Amino acid sequence: MRIGYLTHEPLPSAETSTEQLVWTVSMMARQGLEIDLIVPASRRDKDDGKTDPKDSIRRFYGSVSDELLDRVGLVPVWRPPFVQGNVRRAAHDVSAPFHARRVGYDLVYTRDLYALALTLTLGMPSVFETYRTDVNLLRRFAPFRKLVYKHPLLMGVVTHSRLAADYFVKAGVDSERVLVAHNGYSPSVMTPVQSKEEARRALGIDVHDRLVCYTGHVNPKKGVDILLHIARQVTDATFLIVGAIAGSDDERHFAKLIEDLGVSNVRLLPRVSPANVSTYLYAADCLIIPPTAGPLERFHRTVLPMKTYLYLASGRPIVAADLPDLGEILEDGKNAVLVPPDDVDACAAALARLMSDPRESDRLGSQARDDASLYTWEKRGGRIAEFLRARMSAPV
Structure with missing residues (x-):
């Protein structure tokens, strides 16, 4: 054919x-x-x-x-x-x-x-x-x-x-x-598998920091704004937002929003090539998909983002919104923690709980890595x- x-x-x-x-x-x-x-x-x-x-x-x-x-x-x-x-x-x-x-x-x-x-x-x-x-x-x-x-x-x-x-x-x-x-996802882009310590050394990040990571497009239609409000409540963790286009209106928008909200624990980083994303994922304590219904219900365009599969493959615990599209891949308590959409308090509590419970984080991450093989x-x-x-x- x-x-x-x-x-x-x-x-x-x-x-x-x-x-x-x-x-x-x-x-x-x-x-x-x-x-x-x-x-x-x-x-x-x-x-x-x-x-x-x-x-x-x-x-x-x-x-x-x-x-x-x-x-x-x-x-x-x-x-x-x-x-x-x-x-x-x-x-x-x-x-x-x-x-x-x-x-x-x-x-x-x-x-x-x-x-x-x-x-x-x-x-x-x-x-x-x-x-x-x-x-x-x-x-x-x-x-x-x-x-x-x-x-x-x-x-x-x-x-x-x-x-x-x-x-x-x-x-x-x-x-x-x-x-x-x-x-x-392709297993090749997650190779070599890195420990959290190895990935952080490669990125110049303190191995003792608590780290929450988002990788992907940085624009309002992706719901990234909510991450800044969550960061204001989880002050003992650093939030890496990886994916800003240097010099873009979106980068300026988020830089100003970070300043206006007074959040000092957010680092806005430029977009990296697909081959380099895995290092940021491996470095994280938790990975986050913006827990908001806006991209799906308001714009009807962001449906089951591709980052979901790389997140699974990294073997790190995932926090995301309990939405019908993500629910096809992520199951609360099995391979992720799903929180009510747009509930900043619930998401902040989930992140704090995971970063204080290494055993639960490891259990969720291990199951996520196993499930990635299906996709x-x-x-x-x-x-x-x-x-x-x-x-x-x-x-x-």
Whole structure:
């Protein structure tokens, strides 16, 4: 089966979605699927015959991209170099489907809403992958739902959570066309395994400090603000917030908020490469996912964040909100401590309790590490490949 995977995100990119894409595509290819990754390109990519677009991907993603480069074709589709932002994405969402039709792929696979609508309109069997729930809730997506959900060439929808899958089924997608494929992690990015002391020495952090760590995007839509309010109550711990983009509006926003709240036990650190995240996780006494319902209920976009799987693999205790998406992976008292959403007092108490009880922390962390083995990129790629083969052989 020959698949054209359409993405309007340039590669490489610091966006988490591209890391997820690279791992998923490479592991699908490992299952024997023939895949071309159709990406936006600049005039330089088109005209400079000496430029290999795979080189920049190799440098950025490191070992994550080795299998991608070996097994997956990379097809840059040219766009005008002056096009940027949402206009750039829209241009690719038009040009990539027409390229896919010219090639004649057996199946088109994409995470891009408007590219999907066009591939179906052009008569190509297509699969949509998404973590989002908002496409089933907001009125502005009603035309998309009407065009796509009952289209005979929509071969499937791959979601990152049962929560998102249920929304698609309720909105009219046949349940047999929907696959829940939770994201995952690669054991290679957690290697070498480090003790807390080794990780702290590498980062220059006192081995006796109490340390709570968050890694990921630092912006209000991720609910990171609540961590500052929790830090005000857990004054005997240092909170590392890793993921700020240097010089960005979000970095300035949080730096000012830290100053305004007068919290002296928070360190706002810049984003690090995927290969370096593990050291911060191993250094922590506790890992935290912002315990607020805002990202899920207000923005409908942050559903089961990818950090969940790396957190599990680190073997450190996790504190998070008791929400339906996280509850698919995290179980209170088994591999995490789940607290009521937006309850700062409850979260502060949970952190204090864990950092005062090494035996309980070790028990939760050990179970978390065991559970992480259920969620690898390789297992995810295998599930998706099996689903695609079944859907393509099903009667239309």
